[in-house]
Amino acid sequence: MNAAAAFFYIFSTVMIGSAFMVISARNPVHSVLFLILAFVNAAGLFLLLGAEFLAMIIVIVYVGAVAVLFLFVVMMLDVDFAELKQGFLQYLPVGALIGVAVLIELVLVVGAWTMAPAAIGAAGSPVQPDISNTLALGRVLYTKHVYFFQAAGLVLLTAMIGAIVLTLRHKPDVKRQDIGEQNARDKSDVKLKKVPSRAGV
């Protein structure tokens, strides 16, 4: 067994285990942390496939932004997970039945699956082994696919405008930062007070 195969089994085992823990952990914060572990292992699998760009994107976008956002949401919202899990036993038979049916279908489909011989060799190796993923993507993203790139940018911009239009409220009594006012403040306006430690203001 070579090193790549060993790493493949390590990454896959940890990923499946942590994915299982995401849905079974009692504490939602632990769930999110296991989700991050699953993402990192997925990035490792992508690295083994030679898709280093995707691996880095997963770490940056999913771990760095999405999972952290989840963590914030889980910590800030007071969701009663015990209540959500009520009736779990009641629905278990139906759920198990559907699960078993899907499992049998999956086994039948995968059992009858034959890969085209050419596809086995083609998968798992970059089209041009001498250049990196990022370079290959960059070569087509801003030339061949510039229309799609710009269109996707406009879609994201529209989503951003929409979110602001539908949620931003200008309340009169909310204090906002005014940099001009801060900079214009004179030294005589500022009062220094001695605040004892652990006593508050």
Next chain:
Amino acid sequence: MPPISFALAHTLPELILAVGALVLLMLGAFRAGRTDWIISELAIGLLGVALITLFFPLQGVAIVWDGAFIDDAFARFMKALALIGALVSILLSREYMAREKIDQFEFPVLIVLATLGMLMLISAQSLIALYLGLELMSLALYVVAAFHRDNIRASEAGLKYFVLGALSSGMLLYGCSLIYGFAGTVSFTGIAEALRGDVSIGVVFGLVFVLAGLAFKMSLAPFHMWTPDVYEGAPTPVTAFFASAPKMAAVAIMLRIIITAFPGITTQWQQIIVFVSILSMAIGSFAAIGQTNLKRLMAYSSIGHMGFAMVGLVAGTELGVRGVLIYMAIYLAMTLGTFAAILSMRVGDRYVETIDDLKGLGRNNGWMAFFLAMMMFSLAGIPPLAGFFAKWYVFLAAIQGGFYWLSVIGVLMSVVSTFYYLRIVKVIYFDEPAAAFSPVNREVTGVLVLSSLAILLFWVYPSPIVNAASAAAKSLF
């Protein structure tokens, strides 16, 4: 590869809208509260300039941006309709938005972005371009549906539209992935190429999902459930926009993808289109009978009209496509005119929208009553108004294609729908007068008068529309 200026020249309307929307956004954001009034004027100007550039004499058909974008007579015809719909909707919205205190500068910007999505959708020549155009259009539409965010009905409309729209986008994407998987390409011409000869069941599966996703955007039955609630809940100018411009884009891409990508599986798509067409005509005709709210009634009316338009597509011929194009042009005029009339229904400071509020309009306001009655006659398809010719052209194509029974069903459904249109005329002229409407501004009246004249006098001089539609249909084949 042609020079970049060639590609830019053929995407000029899109470029104008894209750059214009960004400029308007900056203008609005940095001068918040002071320039609200000028943003919608500038947006109207932008749409007008984009409309004018469509008439620049460019070479017949151009496929640019590496096969993603096509500029032909068909695209220009449908883009003109979509731009007119968007432009008139902003024109109609100004007084309403100001009175309801929702005249933020984002509204015209979002309309411009939605229109840009429509133009990209109309010109899409590959599945990716189709999806991106559709999403740009839909995202902006979800937001404007909920634009009156303090109104519970508008929020409900926006949320409903968003959830169901996301579902339909998912179906469309699933269909696209199946087609890509089995045809091996995303370009429409490439798909047509791959579908010569034996066709695998996977492509037909993909076709069903793609057509379902597009039928949702056109509010064709059985994917019409969102239409009445969204039309009723959204602010009236937004409803006018929903009923006009996005329909043009959705119909255009439906025609383009069926004619250019799926000529190899004609039997399969014909079955689907016949089914949705009959169902839409039936639901549009029967479900509208019990409605009391004019906006809901117009929702069912638009479902029915989309069904009638699809009768022309069933034949799959150049004549049929010409029929659909003429239908859409006339439908645009009728819809905008009717919504201009609905926006003129204001008692004191309150906008009203039920049929009972129209009681005795003939005695209170003779001219508005006359124009609204003409709209209703035209929507019902009574000669010599334009609505009759719209139906005549699509049924003509269906009969020449050999779809006699479909035409018979269509005519029968048209008779049923006449009932509720004529009921409005009866309420206007023969019922005891209700409260009189307050005077309306020039823009709304102008839209009502112009669209009424267009449908009243279409039979006198139909050749510009018919010739343009013929040329557009020809470029698709």
